[in-house]
Amino acid sequence: MNPYRSLPPRSFWRSAVAEPEMLAIGPVWTPKFGIDPDEPILTAGSCFARHLGPALLDEGMNWREVELPPPGLTEAERRARHYGAFSFRTGTIYTAATLRQWLSWALTDDTGPDEVWRDGGRFFDPYRPSVEPDGYDSAEEVLAARRSTLAAMRGAVAGAGCLIFTLGLTEAWRDAVTGTVYPVCPGTVRGTFDAGRHAFHNFTVAEVHRDLDAAVALLRAANPRLSVVLTVSPVPLTATATGAHALTATTYSKSVLRAAAGQLAQEHDHVDYFPSYELITGFPFRGAFFAPNLRDVTPAGVAFVMRHFFDALDPDRSTGPTATASDARADAADGGDLYCDDAILDHYRAGQVPPAG
Numbered sequence: 001m002n003p004y005r006s007l008p009p010r011s012f013w014r015s016a017v018a019e020p021e022m023l024a025i026g027p028v029w030t031p032k033f034g035i036d037p038d039e040p041i042l043t044a045g046s047c048f049a050r051h052l053g054p055a056l057l058d059e060g061m062n063w064r065e066v067e068l069p070p071p072g073l074t075e076a077e078r079r080a081r082h083y084g085a086f087s088f089r090t091g092t093i094y095t096a097a098t099l100r101q102w103l104s105w106a107l108t109d110d111t112g113p114d115e116v117w118r119d120g121g122r123f124f125d126p127y128r129p130s131v132e133p134d135g136y137d138s139a140e141e142v143l144a145a146r147r148s149t150l151a152a153m154r155g156a157v158a159g160a161g162c163l164i165f166t167l168g169l170t171e172a173w174r175d176a177v178t179g180t181v182y183p184v185c186p187g188t189v190r191g192t193f194d195a196g197r198h199a200f201h202n203f204t205v206a207e208v209h210r211d212l213d214a215a216v217a218l219l220r221a222a223n224p225r226l227s228v229v230l231t232v233s234p235v236p237l238t239a240t241a242t243g244a245h246a247l248t249a250t251t252y253s254k255s256v257l258r259a260a261a262g263q264l265a266q267e268h269d270h271v272d273y274f275p276s277y278e279l280i281t282g283f284p285f286r287g288a289f290f291a292p293n294l295r296d297v298t299p300a301g302v303a304f305v306m307r308h309f310f311d312a313l314d315p316d317r318s319t320g321p322t323a324t325a326s327d328a329r330a331d332a333a334d335g336g337d338l339y340c341d342d343a344i345l346d347h348y349r350a351g352q353v354p355p356a357g
Helices: 013-018 047-058 075-080 096-107 139-159 205-222 246-267 276-281 299-313 325-334 341-351
Strands: 041-045 117-119 122-124 162-167 171-175 198-202 227-232 271-273
Touching: 041 047, 047 162, 047 299, 096 139, 096 205, 122 139, 139 205, 162 205, 162 246, 205 227, 205 246, 227 246, 227 276, 246 271, 246 276, 276 299
Parallel strands: 041 162, 162 227, 227 271
Antiparallel strands: 117 122, 171 198
């Protein structure tokens, strides 16, 4: 006898991965805890996290958007102003350090720096520069809007049952004066780059784990009932400031995020890891869920990920007919480029001029 004789088929590569048809691989996730569909669920994170809220609503779960759009906006205007994307109107949160930063401002006495960027007579928030694409009338309006978001975050965290956070990047730009972390490099989406003040940093596994652990501690101090599901975005880096090839830089970032998230999940009963990254990028899936730019995840890919998520939470759930591999590839042409803060970096290739605004 040895321990391997009693393992189930899902523990072996041949029976779990090599032999099943590509889209029949699974179940790949065994949840550590249930998620009550009636309990408020919060989502935040990188661009891929934008898909989660609508999918949760479609499934009849209680996804919370805590800052609702004012009446009269068109769908395009709501999207441009980041309504309906995440639970919090923070814009994309790519790094664990930025999540920790926002939660610290919302849940402690530290409300953050009063830095505001001015551009063409309009005022912008450096920590969510694209949330109001036309900016504000004054610096005070910027800070007041941020305080409103922080208050909404406090209330949402206090009453939520679960937060799903999607990690996206390890590369970030920090303010050498205040120590804060920007969502994107100043001078790209907005602002002016200052080489003496804005410093590049590529987070390590230890640093990501430290920031995630601190973020979870802040959440649990505000709401001891709150559980956290971590996942890693399958979307590659748009650009890297490391000097490395974009492929190896992406591999580094995703490996670091996966390792840190997995370690934290091993350490805490109230933290789990869901493998959306593996379901899209794993080589058994042959890149079928990427659009032709090899970056955007197609609607079929999103549906595939969410099917695994919901089926694991409710094994008796009826999912309807299973898509085929050819269906997934046919859908690839429909992969739209959801607006992401870091997507603008692609316009800087070979000195290209980015679009205005």
